[in-house]
């Protein structure tokens with residue numbers, strides 16, 4: 001969990017994680033914890049574990065709790081309580097909202113969330129872990145126009161977080177990557193993408209160098225996320241594989257190297273990526289400015305014949 005809040009006056013105010021769940025857009029809801037059934041572990045991050053639970057009246061959901069080794073840490077306990085408070089107030093079709101937060105006697109804060117089918121990282125496994133058949137399926141299921149639609153949905157989610165979620169704060173996700181995008185409903189391209197878990201190859205240069213992070217830093221991360229889905233491989237993989245962190249620092253952070261733009265991508269898309277990963281944050285667009293070029297690029301694709309990245313015979 002890596003989100004943070006900035007006051008709309010733009011001064012950093014990470015202490016302000018304020019929550020009053022009675023003001024949740026969905027109103028207060030009560031769970032019957034006496035009937036709760038804990039199932040398998042669905043995943044774990046640096047701080048938290050996520051478990052499958054059956055919790056009336058919510059049904060089959062996910063419960064996020066601190067990892068056992070983190071439970072004595074007051075800062076970690078306060079972080080998960082703040083995350084829970086925040087996500088229970090969010091309301092956007094492409095942001096995974098909290099259903100409720102519960103103070104459990106043994107686990108501390110339990111954040112109850114809708115259960116995702118998988119993350120985009122799990123769906124788009126690294127090229128080294130894929131068979132040719134997996135590659136073929138990904139190319140068939142994720143033509144460029146579908147990736148653009150997902151880009152539009154996530155840009156809308158980020159615009160909501162930055163500008164509309166809380167009246168007095170900009171919410172920054174700060175860790176935008178395929179591991180933090182869930183697919184709700186189905187594992188494949190029909191799943192509904194949603195942002196979760198509000199890290200560091202995707203860091204904008206100013207973040208890597210410890211300079212202030214703002215909404216336009218997220219435009220940089222967004223462009224790299226979109227590039228990952230389009231190219232179906234993580235950005236800078238070869239560079240980091242050959243030269244590690246030092247090569248990343250020299251080439252990307254200081255040298256301004258950016259991922260390759262493929263000639264078959266619409267010019268609107270190439271221009272948008274190029275603008276989003278400009279080294280100077282003030283030259284990058286805000287999320288709300290991405291909708292028009294994404295729609296234009298998608299229109300070009302819809303008008304075009306079957307996507308060139310699909311295998312022969314697949315539309």
Ligand SMILES: Nc1ncnc2c1ncn2[C@@H]1O[C@H](COP(=O)(O)OP(=O)(O)OP(=O)(O)O)[C@@H](O)[C@H]1O
Pocket residue numbers: 001002042043044045046047048049050062064096113114115116117119175179196197
């Ligand atoms: N709602 C959910 N439904 C099913 N699985 C989930 C859900 N939320 C998270 N997971 C799984 O649990 C993993 C860990 O969750 P999450 O990333 O929120 O933990 P974290 O400790 O905050 O992460 P980080 O190390 O990035 O800070 C995810 O990568 C995902 O596989």
